[in-house]
Amino acid sequence: MTDDPPPNPALLPSGLRDLLPPEAETEAAAVEAMMDTFAAHGYQRVKPPLLEFEDSLLAGSGSAMGDQTFRLMDPDTRRMMGLRADMTPQVARIATTRLVRASRPLRLSYAGQCLRVYGNQLDPDRQLAQAGIELIGHDSPDADAEIVLVAAEALALLGLTRLSIDLTMPPLVPTLLDEAGTTQEARARLARALDRKDAAAVAERGGPLAATLTDLLLSAGAADRALAALDAAALTPGARVLADRLKDSVAAIRARAPGLKLTVDPVEFRGLRYHTGVCMTVYAPGRHEELGRGGRYVCGDTEPATGITLYPDAVLRAAPPRQAKTRVYLPAGADHARAAALRAEGYATVAALDPVPDACAEARRLSCTHLLSGDALVAVKSE
Amino acid sequence: MTDDPPPNPALLPSGLRDLLPPEAETEAAAVEAMMDTFAAHGYQRVKPPLLEFEDSLLAGSGSAMGDQTFRLMDPDTRRMMGLRADMTPQVARIATTRLVRASRPLRLSYAGQCLRVYGNQLDPDRQLAQAGIELIGHDSPDADAEIVLVAAEALALLGLTRLSIDLTMPPLVPTLLDEAGTTQEARARLARALDRKDAAAVAERGGPLAATLTDLLLSAGAADRALAALDAAALTPGARVLADRLKDSVAAIRARAPGLKLTVDPVEFRGLRYHTGVCMTVYAPGRHEELGRGGRYVCGDTEPATGITLYPDAVLRAAPPRQAKTRVYLPAGADHARAAALRAEGYATVAALDPVPDACAEARRLSCTHLLSGDALVAVKSE
Numbered sequence: 044m045t046d047d048p049p050p051n052p053a054l055l056p057s058g059l060r061d062l063l064p065p066e067a068e069t070e071a072a073a074v075e076a077m078m079d080t081f082a083a084h085g086y087q088r089v090k091p092p093l094l095e096f097e098d099s100l101l102a103g104s105g106s107a108m109g110d111q112t113f114r115l116m117d118p119d120t121r122r123m124m125g126l127r128a129d130m131t132p133q134v135a136r137i138a139t140t141r142l143v144r145a146s147r148p149l150r151l152s153y154a155g156q157c158l159r160v161y162g163n164q165l166d167p168d169r170q171l172a173q174a175g176i177e178l179i180g181h182d183s184p185d186a187d188a189e190i191v192l193v194a195a196e197a198l199a200l201l202g203l204t205r206l207s208i209d210l211t212m213p214p215l216v217p218t219l220l221d222e223a224g225t226t227q228e229a230r231a232r233l234a235r236a237l238d239r240k241d242a243a244a245v246a247e248r249g250g251p252l253a254a255t256l257t258d259l260l261l262s263a264g265a266a267d268r269a270l271a272a273l274d275a276a277a278l279t280p281g282a283r284v285l286a287d288r289l290k291d292s293v294a295a296i297r298a299r300a301p302g303l304k305l306t307v308d309p310v311e312f313r314g315l316r317y318h319t320g321v322c323m324t325v326y327a328p329g330r331h332e333e334l335g336r337g338g339r340y341v342c343g344d345t346e347p348a349t350g351i352t353l354y355p356d357a358v359l360r361a362a363p364p365r366q367a368k369t370r371v372y373l374p375a376g377a378d379h380a381r382a383a384a385l386r387a388e389g390y391a392t393v394a395a396l397d398p399v400p401d402a403c404a405e406a407r408r409l410s411c412t413h414l415l416s417g418d419a420l421v422a423v424k425s426e
Numbered sequence: 427m428t429d430d431p432p433p434n435p436a437l438l439p440s441g442l443r444d445l446l447p448p449e450a451e452t453e454a455a456a457v458e459a460m461m462d463t464f465a466a467h468g469y470q471r472v473k474p475p476l477l478e479f480e481d482s483l484l485a486g487s488g489s490a491m492g493d494q495t496f497r498l499m500d501p502d503t504r505r506m507m508g509l510r511a512d513m514t515p516q517v518a519r520i521a522t523t524r525l526v527r528a529s530r531p532l533r534l535s536y537a538g539q540c541l542r543v544y545g546n547q548l549d550p551d552r553q554l555a556q557a558g559i560e561l562i563g564h565d566s567p568d569a570d571a572e573i574v575l576v577a578a579e580a581l582a583l584l585g586l587t588r589l590s591i592d593l594t595m596p597p598l599v600p601t602l603l604d605e606a607g608t609t610q611e612a613r614a615r616l617a618r619a620l621d622r623k624d625a626a627a628v629a630e631r632g633g634p635l636a637a638t639l640t641d642l643l644l645s646a647g648a649a650d651r652a653l654a655a656l657d658a659a660a661l662t663p664g665a666r667v668l669a670d671r672l673k674d675s676v677a678a679i680r681a682r683a684p685g686l687k688l689t690v691d692p693v694e695f696r697g698l699r700y701h702t703g704v705c706m707t708v709y710a711p712g713r714h715e716e717l718g719r720g721g722r723y724v725c726g727d728t729e730p731a732t733g734i735t736l737y738p739d740a741v742l743r744a745a746p747p748r749q750a751k752t753r754v755y756l757p758a759g760a761d762h763a764r765a766a767a768l769r770a771e772g773y774a775t776v777a778a779l780d781p782v783p784d785a786c787a788e789a790r791r792l793s794c795t796h797l798l799s800g801d802a803l804v805a806v807k808s809e
Contacts, residue, residue, distance in 0.1 A: 053519075053523035053524060054479065054482070055478050055479070055482075056477065056478065056479060056502065056503065056505075056507055057502055059476075059478060060475060061472060061473065061474050061475065061520055061524060062472065062473035063472055063520070063524060063525065064470035064471060064472065064534075065470070066473075067470075067471040067472050067536075068465065068470065070473065071458070071461065071471060071473070071537070075454070075458050078454065082451065082751060083751070083769035083773070083774055083775065084769070084774070085753060085774045085776035085777070087447035087451065088450040088451040089444060089445065089446055089447065090444065090445035090453065090454070091444050092442035092443060092444065092553050093442075093476070093539055093541060093553055094442055094541060094553065095438050096437065096438070096439060099437070113498050115496050115498065117439050118543060119544075120440075122439075124439055126498075126509075137444055137446070140436035141436060141444060141446060142446065146791050146792055146793070148779060150776070153450075154454070155539075156476055156538075156539070158476060158477060160501060161501070169477075170475050170476055170477065181779050181780075183779055183780075185779050186779055189777060189779070299762065368465060368466070370468060379682065386466035386467070390466070391466055391467070391468045392466065392467060392468060393467075393468035393533070394467070394468070394568075394572060396531060396564050396569055396572070408529050409468075409529055410529070
């Protein structure tokens with residue numbers, strides 16, 4: 044009989060990982076820098092719990108995350124609880140319950156960790172950091188623009204100055220199909236073709252809308268071209284209202300940030316599970332990874348809202364590295380007041396716990412580039 | 427037939443709660459301020475995941491939290507995972523696996539959320555924030571002192587300058603009982619009496635140690651008195667070594683922070699489940715709530731380590747309130763450059779999304795104390 048070998052203690056479940064120095068520090072600093080930008084624009088921080096009753100967590104806009112939510116039984120009440128997979132539904136819950144009487148528009152921010160049951164090939168992580176803002180109680184192009192501009196400013200302060208923002212209007216195509224009386228079956232086949240961006244299939248399956256949808260599909264890209272295609276398209280009245288709103292939101296962003304790179308995809312509608320208006324995805328230049336995404340939704344039963352969530356893990360991968368603190372070794376007996384002054388100037392001091400024969404060697408061993416000698420800060424030559 | 431009433435969406439499971447403005451902001455700022463102090467003393471941040479395999483999470487020092495740990499099945503491997511109830515065992519795991527080759531002493535810091543299955547009467551919260559440091563690979567009074575002093579400095583920077591630190595040596599009494607050949611049964615009865623601080627019962631059940639244990643029990647309080655009682659006590663050799671170490675650690679703290687209020691409880695041994703040396707609990711003046719606790723333990727199988735965890739929720743309740751940003755209302759058409767300059771100076775700006783007839787009234791409605799009029803920052807009179 045053989046025992047199973049003991050499990051490797053360094054092994055973590057797939058999609059879960061340790062952040063080590065210096066990444067953990069860089070990520071935390073990035074989150075706080077984003078939260079500072081949000082606060083500077085009047086967004087006030089809330090902190091919902093990691094765990095809440097399943098029926099409140101998955102109500103409304105939260106239902107889209109049902110498959111991705113870990114469940115636990117509350118030993119107290121025997122009711123099921125869920126570990127949040129997304130914070131936006133929690134913030135919406137706070138806005139419609141405890142902050143229901145707060146003045147509108149209500150600007151809230153949040154940062155925290157989320158867990159999901161499965162990773163995917165594109166993003167294997169099962170623990171995701173989020174940092175975001177919600178602007179609740181206002182439906183206007185200026186509100187859409189504010190969300191985009193505040194997020195772009197937060198990322199710019201982290202060195203991500205050449206962003207690309209992709210704007211979509213998920214209800215546009217479904218509204219067009221509804222108003223054109225497309226059958227359920229034709230619609231499902233078209234949706235698959237649009238999803239795959241397969242222009243030939245869209246042309247074949249689009250029926251009377253084939254030309255319009257193909258034009259719109261092929262226009263996706265630089266905002267001007269896509270908006271011109273929307274202008275020229277033969278849209279039904281409801282779809283026209285949505286197209287005009289997308290155009291107005293783009294104009295509102297442009298008015299404030301003429302240099303921001305905007306793309307528009309008029310036929311994209313993946314966000315539709317809870318998005319009801321202009322949506323946005325943020326990319327770093329030359330990268331396919333999303334730095335954040337958001338869009339318009341209904342908060343509670345009736346309140347217009349929009350918001351954006353940034354992903355600190357992705358931001359960390361895209362942003363230029365952060366300058367770490369200079370580490371200064373304090374030999375035994377070093378002047379405590381001078382050491383405190385160095386810390387106040389931004390240095391990290393590393394105190395000796397034993398006397399050592401060679402302070403320089405010890406400083407190097409502890410990854411210090413300097414040591415304190417009397418009153419002097421001395422650079423330690425690398426070996 | 428009646429339906430159950432729909433559950434109240436505002437209801438959270440007991441012990442779980444939302445932090446609202448301004449508390450969520452204050453708590454986050456307190457955590458980052460603590461982490462900054464830790465970083466200034468050379469502690470490098472790590473971020474373990476919320477969830478890991480049960481057998482690694484509950485190994486070694488983690489086993490003490492077994493009852494308090496929520497379990498989940500990993501759908502991937504069908505192995506059980508645990509939601510962390512404490513971060514120290516995770517940091518110890520990182521030190522003994524991925525950072526096993528990093529130079530010692532290894533100074534690590536961490537901040538994050540923990541979940542536990544049950545709250546208790548004293549502290550009903552089931553989600554706890556932690557922010558702490560671990561000093562791994564060194565066993566000395568100076569190491570014990572560093573942990574205490576860095577924690578005290580972090581709290582002082584949050585306005586908590588009149589702390590009280592209670593120091594204990596959990597293995598002292600068990601060592602004394604072992605060396606005195608106390609029977610298992612007598613020991614259990616004594617332990618209950620000591621736990622309840624019941625001097626009469628200790629005197630009655632203490633056998634040959636009755637006088638020594640009663641003296642020590644009654645000496646708990648101001649450090650000088652308790653250490654004098656320890657000096658005077660008839661201790662067995664192993665217990666004397668522990669008592670001397672406690673005294674040396676107190677002296678090391680005193681040498682660096684003569685003004686810090688220290689108490690000593692020589693017979694306290696509740697921490698023994700994994701603590702092997704000097705332990706500390708931090709209190710704010712006049713409050714019974716713990717702001718943090720820590721102590722010496724064995725990291726992995728053999729490495730000496732000490733550490734302390736601060737509890738941001740408790741710190742938030744004890745610390746003086748933080749100055750919130752001044753909110754400035756930006757009427758429609760306000761100068762964007764001037765608004766950006768205000769934000770850079772630390773103001774929060776709240777942009778109008780609609781023109782309003784009375785900007786002052788609107789500013790008040792949005793909790794702004796000022797508004798931007800042309801280039802001028804104008805105070806808004808309260809009604």
